[in-house]
Amino acid sequence: MAEYANVIVDISLEKLDKTFQYRIPERLSGVIGVGMPVTVPFGARRMRGYVVELTDTAEYDPEKMKEILSVEERGIAIESQLIALAAWMKKNYGGTMNHALKTVMPIKQKKKSVERRTVCLALQPSEAEKKLAEYERKHSTARARLLSELLKEGELEWSLVTQKLNVAGTAVKAMEADGVVRIVSETKYRNPVERFMPREGIKELNEEQQKAVCSVTEDYDAGIRGTYLLKGVTGSGKTEVYMALIAHVLEQGRQAIVLIPEIALTYQTVLRFYSRFGSRVSIMNSRLSPGEKYDQFERAKKGDIDIMIGPRSALFTPFPDLGIIIIDEEHEPSYKSETLPRYHARETAIRRAKMAGASVVLGSATPSVESYYRAMRGEYRLLELRRRVLEKPLPVCEIIDLREELFRGNRSILSDRLSELMEDRLRKGEQTMLFLNRRGMSGFVSCRACGHVIKCPHCDVSLSQHGGAQEGRLVCHYCGYEEPVPKTCPACGSRYISGFKAGTQKIELIVKQRFPGARVLRMDMDTTRSKEGHEQILSAFANREADILIGTQMIVKGHDFPDVTLVGVLAADLSLNVGDYRAPERTFQLLTQAAGRAGRGERPGNVVIQTYTPEHYSIVTAKEQDYEAFYRQEIEYRRLLRYPPVWNLLLILVTSAEEAAAARAAEALADKIKSGGNLLPIGPADAPVAKISDIYRKVIYIKTEDYRTLVEVKDVLEDDIRENGLFKEVSVQFDFNPL
Ligand code: ADP
Ligand code: ZN
Ligand code: ZN
DSSP states (O other): OOSEEEEESOTTSSOTTOOEEEEOOGGGTTTOOTTOEEEEEETTEEEEEEEEEEESOOSSOGGGOOBOOEEOOSOOOHHHHHHHHHHHHHHHHOSOHHHHHHHHSOOOOSSOOOOEEEEEEOSOHHHHHHHHHHHHHTTOHHHHHHHHHHHHHSEEEHHIIIIISOOOHHHHHHHHHTTSEEEEEEOTTOOTTTTSOOOOOOOOOOHHHHHHHHHHHHHHHTTOOOEEEEEEOTTSOHHHHHHHHHHHHHHTTOEEEEEOOGGGOOHHHHHHHHHHHGGGEEEOOTTSOHHHHHHHHHHHHHTSOSEEEESGGGGGOOOTTEEEEEEETTTOGGGBOSSSSOOBHHHHHHHHHHHHTOEEEEEESSOOHHHHHHHHTTSSEEEEEOSOTTOOOOOEEEEEEHHHHHHTTOOSSSOHHHHHHHHHHHHHTOEEEEEOOSOSOOOBEEETTTOOBOBOTTTOSBOEEESOTTTOEEEOTTTOOEEEOOSSOTTTOOSOEEESSOOHHHHHHHHHHHSTTOOEEEESTTTTOSTTHHHHHHHHHHTTSOSEEEESGGGGSSOOOTTEEEEEESOTHHHHSSSOTTHHHHHHHHHHHHHHTTTOSSSOOEEEEEESOTTOHHHHHHHHTOHHHHHHHHHHHHHHHTOTTTSEEEEEEEEESSHHHHHHHHHHHHHHHHHTSSOOOEEEEEEEEEEETTEEEEEEEEEESOHHHHHHHHHHHHHHHHHOGGGTTOEEEEEESOO
């Protein structure tokens, strides 16, 4: 039994890391647990606090330590549940309790956040152009400046206008009086969806949907809370199933959380929930400030809302009586946190649901291999939707071998077949999507004579080419380092140095050359940097303002484009050759999703997958849209090579500004693991990116069948790190089943 308890006395304060230690009196020993509300002496007063940790290590003289007075009896508040969840996260994913607490509880801001004001254009663009000319004639330079910026952006934040653009507030108001602009203020507590449309009728579910809903609700009504995997091809009506389940839970006075990858959190999706559930819905996205997030959470706690939709962090919405958690597109890598604690939203959701007595529904057209594996083993219950709702046929998919293309003398990134189909679509006035399954980055530059690759001097990664061929620059995606594209190879002096594989910009150029009349849109990291860029490009394309949309994986989610009848995957190999055991899975998912974009309207679609490895199983099975066939091969490969989900993997990352210190510490950790007996560490070795911003990175991997063994190893190493002087200059992080 632990002797001491670390207690936070006020969770609304900024400093969650400020804990106070108290002795656990005999009579409470064994009763007290993490998360419990307790009463403690604090100065001359008594205060309510929460236990965040139990320990046998006294932080100061135990003689002087005060005792916990009592455990609060009146029910376990939602805070307790979240603190207990934080403790579980710390235990299972590493990091500190403070990191974990900050993840589950948004911090109240002391400063009252000011009202947000924006300035919007109130004129049609053509009228605005005229007005602009008038301002310029009259030398109203400030007003001209604002107007020309608004013509580009549509709306601007008030602070941006008055500070960066240096336009006086009085001038903006005068422009408003003149009908040129509108000043819009948004009150802080405004529900972000309130301005949306009123309710529409509820769709009658088809037989398959009904069956899926019943499987969950029958369990639910019998008091069984399970985890369900809803596998349904795109367009099979999964969202309708989610909504029916939510309605069921709401009827019983409980609440629902819906997780959606940020990238798929579009107006269209949100609208569907809002039109069904009205103002009981709230939305969270990463653009909310910590203060706004806090406000949203307060509304949830007070019972103003029942449904929270958002990315990963919405999982911690403090609903007092949570009934269901839905994770849409459950296979998305964005559900794994990239910062401490490196939790996976799926596992954490299942844990939270268990504490709250809620069910979990995971939905996907291409479930993660992990989830499908668990469903096959009976840990999750599998529910399937096999048909598209409106019986639209799946598109016709063909594979083009780029090696043959080259052999026939076609050196273009567009195969003859793809060009032919694109031309056909342009003629018919139908739309095409070209998909580059590279992860947002443009190509690296290498020498064709000697193979030399240009790398960042600080980060040991290849630099990526941006801008046109002449004035192009090389940029590091980790630290931002830049240099001009060299004219000759720095290693051998050859002039044959160039972008090895085309990025989206390059493809845009090639497409424009090949189809001069076509209207082309491009979507990638560069064109979506501005706040609403992503949404703007997609709606422009949906509104038929372009014939061809070129983009990275960002374009395969969210919007429905009924006029897209051709999808081209330019080089399927780009996501296949990334040196990661999940590459085939990721490739299968991306290809299947990309293919799913074709032919969603009345006309059937075509899909062309270009590749250098047409025989690879992830490509063949994606062409057939055959998930089971993919899974069978993939799980064999994982089993054979001892990868998750069959085995479990722990990555230990050791970083330091001193390479020798990192190396020494990594060696010491590896020795410690070996001395434990039955585990064999892999490494230490340089991380795939061995250096970022001059910080050296070493890695150790451990593989074992049993996840708990890994947690135990982490616990032992954490103790060792705390006590051992070797770790003063280094930082050690744990990552379970890393992505
Ligand atoms: P998924 O989430 O599986 O991709 P959606 O729930 O978005 O599928 O459904 C695809 C389309 O079919 C949507 O436009 C939706 O409104 C419509 N739909 C879904 N279920 C039904 C139904 N039972 N009856 C009529 N239309 C439906
Ligand atoms: Zn060279
Ligand atoms: Zn760099």
